Amino acid sequence: MNKVAVLGSGSWGTALAITLAKKGYDTNIWARRSSLAQELNENKENKQYLPGVVIPNNIYSSADLEKVIHKAKYIVMSIPTHGIREVALQLKNIIKPDSILINTSKGIEPGTLMLQHEVIEEEIPEMYERIALLSGPSHAEEVGKELPTAVVVASRISEVATEIQDLFISPKFRVYTNLDVIGVEVGGALKNVIALATGIADGLGFGDNTKAAIITRGLTEIARIGKKMGANDLTFAGLTGIGDLVVTCNSMHSRNRRAGIAIGQGKKLDTILAEMGMVVEGVRTCKATMELSKKYDVELPISKEVYNVLFEGVTPEKAVVNLMTRLKTHEVESVF
Numbered sequence: 585m586n587k588v589a590v591l592g593s594g595s596w597g598t599a600l601a602i603t604l605a606k607k608g609y610d611t612n613i614w615a616r617r618s619s620l621a622q623e624l625n626e627n628k629e630n631k632q633y634l635p636g637v638v639i640p641n642n643i644y645s646s647a648d649l650e651k652v653i654h655k656a657k658y659i660v661m662s663i664p665t666h667g668i669r670e671v672a673l674q675l676k677n678i679i680k681p682d683s684i685l686i687n688t689s690k691g692i693e694p695g696t697l698m699l700q701h702e703v704i705e706e707e708i709p710e711m712y713e714r715i716a717l718l719s720g721p722s723h724a725e726e727v728g729k730e731l732p733t734a735v736v737v738a739s740r741i742s743e744v745a746t747e748i749q750d751l752f753i754s755p756k757f758r759v760y761t762n763l764d765v766i767g768v769e770v771g772g773a774l775k776n777v778i779a780l781a782t783g784i785a786d787g788l789g790f791g792d793n794t795k796a797a798i799i800t801r802g803l804t805e806i807a808r809i810g811k812k813m814g815a816n817d818l819t820f821a822g823l824t825g826i827g828d829l830v831v832t833c834n835s836m837h838s839r840n841r842r843a844g845i846a847i848g849q850g851k852k853l854d855t856i857l858a859e860m861g862m863v864v865e866g867v868r869t870c871k872a873t874m875e876l877s878k879k880y881d882v883e884l885p886i887s888k889e890v891y892n893v894l895f896e897g898v899t900p901e902k903a904v905v906n907l908m909t910r911l912k913t914h915e916v917e918s919v920f
């Protein structure tokens with residue numbers, strides 16, 4: 585059986601490593617801190633990032649990247665977006681040409697406005713045809729408990745998508761394939777900004793009507809910009825579009841939603857991020873989303889108000905007024 589390496593020992597890397605190990609794959613986890621690697625090996629639990637889930641015996645963790653990927657046919661990247669380029673650079677000279685890289689992070693690089701697969705391709709061009717993405721509505725806490733979950737594997741190369749579908753699929757973890765790598769990544773990244781918005785609404789004490797409005801109009805925004813970026817509209821009606829939007833905007837597992845709730849309740853962003861101790865991808869991606877909005881000349885009103893609240897000192901209350909008093913308009917566009 586092929587070996588697997590999972591890079592990133594946070595909640596998602598740990599949950600995916602456990603999923604693969606339970607399928608029988610010997611799995612190595614790369615942790616940046618050797619103290620965390622040691623803890624996973626000795627305690628068989630990731631207390632900080634995925635408490636309460638037992639790490640099987642066929643998982644080994646190390647802070648030595650070369651050792652972790654040695655003999656691994658599949659390399660799963662579960663690193664926060666801001667670390668992907670740096671880790672891809674480290675992989676460049678040690679990765680084996682027949683391996684497949686599976687990125688699982690959700691975000692857009694501010695400045696370059698690149699999607700994660702584009703960042704990886706730029707740093708390791710020889711991997712162009714051997715990159716896949718895994719995305720969809722999937723909280724680590726629930727995957728760790730083997731609650732039924734459905735996700736999508738995307739790759740430009742159909743055979744690669746099918747191979748990675750086979751790698752992950754199980755009766756508890758259903759995997760679909762999709763060739764639309766742009767749509768899958770845009771949906772996964774931008775839903776975090778909309779989840780911040782629904783969190784803010786919850787923190788302000790609003791109700792289910794508000795949430796339904798933000799999710800629905802948020803999906804329109806995601807599809808609008810995604811289409812300009814080259815995505816297939818129909819991807820946004822799938823698991824990595826509406827599916828991930830629904831779970832992230834509703835679940836108390838979501839760090840983005842929880843951060844939004846705290847903002848709506850009047851807490852400061854810096855304090856929230858410091859207390860969270862885990863990545864809140866929507867904060868950085870919100871900046872990138874505003875840059876994308878300008879680049880493609882596309883209106884993204886909800887994302888813009890989230891940006892204004894996070895970075896421009898606009899109060900959540902004023903952001904709501906701004907959204908609710910925009911010029912009246914038609915609902916239906918030709919995005920679907």
Ligand SMILES: NC(=O)c1ccc[n+]([C@@H]2O[C@H](COP(=O)([O-])OP(=O)(O)OC[C@H]3O[C@@H](n4cnc5c(N)ncnc54)[C@H](O)[C@@H]3O)[C@@H](O)[C@H]2O)c1
Nearest residue numbers: 593594595596597662663664667689690722723724862863
């Ligand atoms: N947690 C989930 O349920 C979930 C589900 C699907 C996708 N994701 C995505 O997976 C990615 C990772 O999220 P997570 O939930 O595991 O995060 P996390 O905050 O739980 O853990 C992040 C891990 O990455 C490490 N790290 C931080 N900066 C790094 C860097 N520059 N280089 C290397 N390692 C670094 C941290 O030390 C930590 O071990 C994110 O893009 C997230 O959106 C998360």
Ligand SMILES: O=P(O)(O)OC[C@H](O)CO
Nearest residue numbers: 720721722837838839840
């Ligand atoms: O906890 P969040 O908000 O980063 O969301 C985690 C996953 O992306 C949900 O699918």
